Amino acid sequence: MNTTPRLTEPEETPEELESLLAAATTAAADWGRRSPHDRADALSAVADALDAEGQSLIIEAMRETGLTEGRLTGELKRTTVQLRMFAEELRDGSYLRIALDRQDPDFVLGPRPDLRRWLTPLGPVLVYAASNFPFAFSVAGGDTASALAAGCPVLLKAHPGHPETSRKTAGLVRSALQSAGAPEGTFALLTGRQAGVSALRDPRIAAGAFTGSVAGGRALFDIASSRPNPIPFFGELGSVNPAMVTSGAERERGEQIAAGFVGSFTLGTGQFCTKPGILLLPRGSELPKRIAELAQNVPPARMLTSAIADRYRERTTELADIPGVEVLARGSEHADPSDIPQVSPTVLHAGSVADLLSEPALLEENFGPCAVIAEYDADEDLRAAISAVPGTLTVTAHLAGQPDDAERQLVSGLVALAASRSGRVLFDEWPTGLAVTPAQQHGGPYPATTAVSHTSVGTAAIDRFLRPVTYQNAPEFLLPEALRESNPLGLPRSTHQPGASQDWAPPQ
Amino acid sequence: MNTTPRLTEPEETPEELESLLAAATTAAADWGRRSPHDRADALSAVADALDAEGQSLIIEAMRETGLTEGRLTGELKRTTVQLRMFAEELRDGSYLRIALDRQDPDFVLGPRPDLRRWLTPLGPVLVYAASNFPFAFSVAGGDTASALAAGCPVLLKAHPGHPETSRKTAGLVRSALQSAGAPEGTFALLTGRQAGVSALRDPRIAAGAFTGSVAGGRALFDIASSRPNPIPFFGELGSVNPAMVTSGAERERGEQIAAGFVGSFTLGTGQFCTKPGILLLPRGSELPKRIAELAQNVPPARMLTSAIADRYRERTTELADIPGVEVLARGSEHADPSDIPQVSPTVLHAGSVADLLSEPALLEENFGPCAVIAEYDADEDLRAAISAVPGTLTVTAHLAGQPDDAERQLVSGLVALAASRSGRVLFDEWPTGLAVTPAQQHGGPYPATTAVSHTSVGTAAIDRFLRPVTYQNAPEFLLPEALRESNPLGLPRSTHQPGASQDWAPPQ
Known part of the structure; x- marks a missing residue:
């Protein structure tokens, strides 16, 4: 069954790339504003779709990567468990870190307005798939799952080591998202090497995520950092452990x-x-x-x-x-x-x-x-x-x-x-065989990663694709549902009450 | 009383800079491992010292910056309130985001080990003081307070616009830290422009923080990003609001x-x-x-x-x-x-x-x-x-x-x-006059900041100087106190119990 995978995949034309970037940008406004529950349902639908087609995905991946059926079965399970784990994270809602400061006329530094802070999606994310995990760090892997969970559309640069597995998986992801009501452009596959670099330079891309070699990852990090508007680049590069x-x-x-x-x-x-x-x-x-x-x-x-x-x-x-x-x-x-x-x-x-x-x-x-x-x-x-x-x-x-x-x-x-x-x-254990759980940390100082404050495995991976926004003195009808006084989504919040700041004042 | 501040400040010799960097590196291991309560006491001591010398600091700052007594009195209060606010954050302890995953033989992806995750300090931080806040964004300002709170020693590059105010404040910070038992090297002042750039290139510096112009901030961000080991650079640059x-x-x-x-x-x-x-x-x-x-x-x-x-x-x-x-x-x-x-x-x-x-x-x-x-x-x-x-x-x-x-x-x-x-x-309000509180967000997409996921004002500013570390299957005696089973520091933790993962499994 084994055949050599093509290592050079078709390049997108500039027009095709433009249309993918435009669609991702349009999708960002819609997908990012869906309620966490809506996105959770969509992620669960993706997990179900991959599980339903597990057998054919595994056969394709065996052919392309030479990995065993046992290994790939476990890896696909990890991939769908990961998607459901992020769905649960969304339903829980504490990942939004909602903080409310109540209006406080007696605040120690002068009257304080009503402030409501939460985390919002960064925008379209460019994810580079890894060679060594054709499922768990590839098309529907941890980077994709956490970016989609955060509310960011994903442009996925496929790894040329498993092109057909990538296409098949991408087709399932796209149709599951579509059936779950996600906007067109929430997920798309890129195959061209040059398109993968051009997309990183595009001002509409808000972050990059990568798992691979130090040389490749550093080159991409340098592109992300030297853009006219630099963006976060979450590269997981080399490690000697x-x-x-x-x-x-x-x-x-x-x-x-x-x-x-x-x-x-x-x-x-x-x-x-x-x-x-x-x-x-x-x-x-x-x-x-x-x-x-x-x-x-x-x-x-x-x-x-x-x-x-x-x-x-x-x-x-x-x-x-x-x-x-x-x-x-x-x-x-x-x-x-x-x-x-x-x-x-x-x-x-x-x-x-x-x-x-x-x-x-x-x-x-x-x-x-x-x-x-x-x-x-x-x-x-x-x-x-x-x-x-x-x-x-x-x-x-x-x-x-x-x-x-x-x-x-x-x-x-x-x-x-x-x-x-x-x-x-x-x-007294060995570092391979990483548990995908809330307290996991998969990251470290450079060159282990390009973003030492983050993890690419475990529920905290969602933090990479979020940024804080505060609403000050906003009328109820203009607040996102998550921040409204009535808390219609029932999300967890921490509240800072008036009068709590007096201890901070200088001694008289 | 007004005299022109010298805009070129003395350069540290390479030997002086080396000794400051070495001292900060030595201090990092000690200061970073102090309990949050110890660091809180030290921050409170700094606040008290600044308040006690408030009158002379304000007089010096008036002379150097031309700002009014009223404005500077308010700003100094903000500065010491900020220090006490971070002290309270430390005493509360939830900023550490401690997460415990209990050992789980039935974890959906195979037996899960005991995992304990928390946030640890990045290491020595280089802070560049701003021109426009001689107290609140300068020597003992928000960047310094949040970095010290996180457990990071601070090398503070003074702004040449208020050199004597900077020296006076730095002297108070140093002696208050020393009296509170902080290690030598926890805080030091740099005055030389070239030293401020050389320090950013030094491998021992783990992060940079800056408030100032787009041109200056971008130049420093580029240095931080193009180091052999790139580091996070938290630049708050230009904004049209x-x-x-x-x-x-x-x-x-x-x-x-x-x-x-x-x-x-x-x-x-x-x-x-x-x-x-x-x-x-x-x-x-x-x-x-x-x-x-x-x-x-x-x-x-x-x-x-x-x-x-x-x-x-x-x-x-x-x-x-x-x-x-x-x-x-x-x-x-x-x-x-x-x-x-x-x-x-x-x-x-x-x-x-x-x-x-x-x-x-x-x-x-x-x-x-x-x-x-x-x-x-x-x-x-x-x-x-x-x-x-x-x-x-x-x-x-x-x-x-x-x-x-x-x-x-x-x-x-x-x-x-x-x-x-x-x-x-x-x-229906105006953006100046920023409340320093938990739900504040002072940041934004580039060029507002170089690090869109963070804030430089409010308690969340401490996140910039922390990174996650997980201990797997660690014997109790080797765990940091904060993560021990007995929880001797009484810190808040979230715990993931065994058996909670079964919902994530693929349907049978």
Whole structure:
């Protein structure tokens, strides 16, 4: 069944692009003003439509990406669960953060007018689909779901790695939205590479969202930031996700840790942004040997696209050739009927933490089934390693179940440092397999993301596409329903009563 | 008493700058981990210190800025109220948005680990003080207060328009913080122009905040965005704040509207970012004549700095010279003992809305006591004007107390458009005189700000300096106190219980 996906997709003509941008702009005024409940119903309808066509979507995605049925079934479920989760967020309404300041003639700084603040949609959003999640970070993925939930029309630049899956999904999204009464232009697909760049320069686009490489994401971020009117660009780029193991943890469950690590860095053939790319082990650890053995037993698997495979081959060779780097397991490349190569895992040993830190290339993401091990002697090594790693999505620590005093001290000093370099700090688990839930954080300092204050996974992802607007002294008939005194939508609000400000006054 | 402030302030040497940056970085780890209550106490201590020295601060600021005692007394009060307001925000704790996802073996997408999310400080923030608020947007102003509250050390680039006021305030801030136990390096003053730019390029600076001109702010935004690791830059730049008056409102209270408008656009000699710079009146309105008369009666007043006065003179001449623009009141310039000129207001009449929109220069902020009037014939004129205005902090509408059907229809169609172009839509009041309260929004699409999702006034301003971090499966002893099961700080949290996700599953 496998055939090579076309990697160059048809370009939209300037007229076609103009018509898509115009439609999205017209839709923005309407879609953005629908009640949260209306948008929730539309998102649920999209989820239902994708579930109903799940079988054919999965078959198409298997053909185009080489991913397994099991993986794609789980990913499609995640995608529709995500859509329903945002629908629930809309029905709850607290995402609007409605705040009412009551008129207060005795306000400490002089009479205060009636002020009503809420969050409103930014406007049309341009979403770039990722290669590695043909459903969950693609056409109907988290960026699309959160932007539509926020009230923003979406122009979706398809990834050329799964063009037919994208078209099929887009058709389902469009018809479900239409049946649910969403305005024409609420969602549209772009396939052209140049059209994807031109659209980002268009003044009508209000934000961009991207998941992909540092080079690609940075180029787009630079375009978004250097426009005559710069716009927010939510890029989720590269991450090395360092993990460390204490000697207590190794003594207690070394085998389990080795197996868990290999399972995590080779999951999805290493093509996850949460892949643990660096493992820090105590000096003299037995784990490198065991990890190499386990990695050698992982069967080769197809990479997502030829471009990713080429880049991975190049980067892995570059790292393996660094003087002093030992190749513990040398991955091999195999032909695949798709013409996109299959690869097996590579494990590199950089030596000491000092050796690791002396080569910046070892600290950069290598997208694919390759991991780098280094050994630490003292607390300072770990501190130095975590400090030197570029901004990362995650930092992982494996500890003993009952850490002794030395281990407690070692780790206590590292946790805050890890939090300052990442968006998620995790213990005794592995960073792949991200829960899509309210308290999730998928983000981090650059280059993990271009927008450190946000997440691209979990309900808080909706915040990216919202901005505050305050109405001052507005007559009831001119207020959006959500802000009216009668609260016809029954939304949660926080209210600041008159007289509450006297504590702020200077002492007499 | 007036003397010319030095407009070139001493440059820090590279060694001095390095030492300030190093101290801020060291302080960040400590200050950021203090409990919100500790930081609240420190902010209150700063407020108390400024209030205690209020008299001498106000005298110094009068000398340097030419602003009146009344204005500066009010502004200093706003500044200390602001500090206490953020202290209360910290004591309340909901700004941390703590979210707990309980471990859930039956989570719809597979077992979910324990996840705990909160907001953490970004790190050292570089704040550029504004010229026009020597207290409230300067050394101890809203940006400083909100960054310190968030847990970020502040490097404050002083504005050269009030250097001694800045030094005096900085000394009080530093000693109050020190007495309250804040680490050395939590706050420091920069005076050099070049140092202010070099610091923004330094990798240790995690965010920038700025209030000032479009040209200056954009240059700094470009630096922040083009760093090897780009950082958030919260620039509050230019805004024209269009206001419109219906014929019903004019009939009902034309005189009051004319007086209110003149009071607002000439307040602070027109040097407020919320100055209503454009007034849209019904065709044939009597108000332009009355506005010109009232403006001619406003006595000349000193501008803040020579640079601002020069720019204002140049821009006002440029606008007055546009063919078709009628000068209804021609402002005059007068000598002042400070050598910074005094000016009286200028009122320009652009003609019709079509005339106004044909000259982009008329739609750009002119910082000073100048306003542009245009007359509209139909609904479409107002829609066109609001659409054409660059992103703005505010849009104002003056309506009849009991609008007739035609007026209701006219305005209903405009409110959503106004909200899409601005951060605050107000009715029957004027945009100057900003209430500092929870529901305030001071921001808007570019060029009003470089970060449309945020506000620089009101309690929500703290959000700018925070980013989310999630702890996954963390042992209790490694969690920050705020996230521990025992909740020793008594902070508000939202909790996601197990089993709550079953509704999100695909239908069977």
